[in-house]
Amino acid sequence: MSTKSASILTKVILQLLVWVPLCATVYAIYSLWGRGCTILDLTLLLVGYTFCALGITVGYHRMLTHKGFEAPGWFRAFFLICGSMALQGPALKWAATHIQHHANSDDDDDPHSPVKSFFHGHVGWILDDFQPDIPRYAGPLLKDKLVVFISNTFFLWVLLSLVIPFVIGGWVENLGGHFNWSAAGYALLWAGAVRIFLNHHVTWAVNSICHTYGNREFVTTDGSTNHFLIGLLAMGEGWHNNHHAFPRSANHGMHWWQIDPSAYIINTFEALGFLKNVVRISPERLAIRRIKADVAEERDVLPGLVLPGMMEHGAAMAAAASTVAEVVSNAAGHSQI
Numbered sequence: 520m521s522t523k524s525a526s527i528l529t530k531v532i533l534q535l536l537v538w539v540p541l542c543a544t545v546y547a548i549y550s551l552w553g554r555g556c557t558i559l560d561l562t563l564l565l566v567g568y569t570f571c572a573l574g575i576t577v578g579y580h581r582m583l584t585h586k587g588f589e590a591p592g593w594f595r596a597f598f599l600i601c602g603s604m605a606l607q608g609p610a611l612k613w614a615a616t617h618i619q620h621h622a623n624s625d626d627d628d629d630p631h632s633p634v635k636s637f638f639h640g641h642v643g644w645i646l647d648d649f650q651p652d653i654p655r656y657a658g659p660l661l662k663d664k665l666v667v668f669i670s671n672t673f674f675l676w677v678l679l680s681l682v683i684p685f686v687i688g689g690w691v692e693n694l695g696g697h698f699n700w701s702a703a704g705y706a707l708l709w710a711g712a713v714r715i716f717l718n719h720h721v722t723w724a725v726n727s728i729c730h731t732y733g734n735r736e737f738v739t740t741d742g743s744t745n746h747f748l749i750g751l752l753a754m755g756e757g758w759h760n761n762h763h764a765f766p767r768s769a770n771h772g773m774h775w776w777q778i779d780p781s782a783y784i785i786n787t788f789e790a791l792g793f794l795k796n797v798v799r800i801s802p803e804r805l806a807i808r809r810i811k812a813d814v815a816e817e818r819d820v821l822p823g824l825v826l827p828g829m830m831e832h833g834a835a836m837a838a839a840a841s842t843v844a845e846v847v848s849n850a851a852g853h854s855q856i
């Protein structure tokens with residue numbers, strides 16, 4: 520586990536981060552018996568959830584942490600700000616935590632392995648005040664001024680994510696031209712607190728459920744799994760066994776039926792000419808990994824960062840390629856998903 524210790528303020532913030540959205544969501548459900556939930560509340564909730572979830576998957580995860588594609592500044596800023604609005608920590612901390620997970624997946628130094636306990640893998644690791652080591656695990660990202668700026672202004676974006684539904688709620692459902700404070704409060708409840716609760720627990724379910732339940736297509740050194748429901752809710756991140764096998768891949772769904780909305784967004788912007796160097800995995804590499812683990816490929820999570828257990832990736836792929844004909848012919852004899 521990380522040796523970094525959290526300040527008292529950080530410990531308080533981490534507790535509030537978990538408990539406030541949970542309590543607010545319980546209250547929101549209770550309020551359904553009185554006022555109910557308006558179409559505007561639901562719309563703001565769904566739109567907010569979608570943009571924040573994509574901010575985490577497209578922005579924080581596939582673009583920033585794994586460099587799965589290259590994007591222009593406006594695209595990077597937009598998705599990193601959306602990711603910040605999900606209240607899962609500043610981009611640099613999120614990336615460092617996630618890279619530590621890839622580097623030690625389901626081992627002692629994994630920040631959130633459910634091998635310790637399912638509760639620990641889901642949310643216990645946050646309640647235990649985990650603090651990532653940014654220079655060690657996300658050093659190359661510290662050279663990126665845009666990433667550092669958006670990370671340093673994290674709470675500004677969180678505040679904005681709460682102000683937007685509050686203002687829209689009070690303004691749209693106004694009382695004869697006057698700001699409707701009650702409608703604003705409920706919009707904040709649903710599209711602020713409940714939205715954060717959902718964004719949190721769906722992302723955390725990738726850490727807990729997708730290392731416990733589901734199916735495995737590829738041989739990896741951890742217990743990662745693919746889970747259809749989490750794939751759907753988490754914008755494609757539930758194809759987590761695929762992701763651990765090929766961390767750099769921009770798409771996590773490896774079959775047409777593995778729904779991966781984040782990949783659809785990336786593919787669309789690539790087709791429009793905005794994204795380049797989108798990382799994809801060849802059929803040969805997919806076939807190899809259905810049969811054998813490749814630690815070097817699993818640790819190839821961020822260009823410029825060398826992790827324990829990782830030899831030069833090019834050498835690893837050359838070694839794998841030398842046996843590709845044999846492995847592919849073996850694969851043909853196995854039933855595949």
Ligand SMILES: [Zn+2]
Nearest residue numbers: 620726743759
């Ligand atoms: Zn994982």
Ligand SMILES: [Zn+2]
Nearest residue numbers: 585617762766
């Ligand atoms: Zn990852």
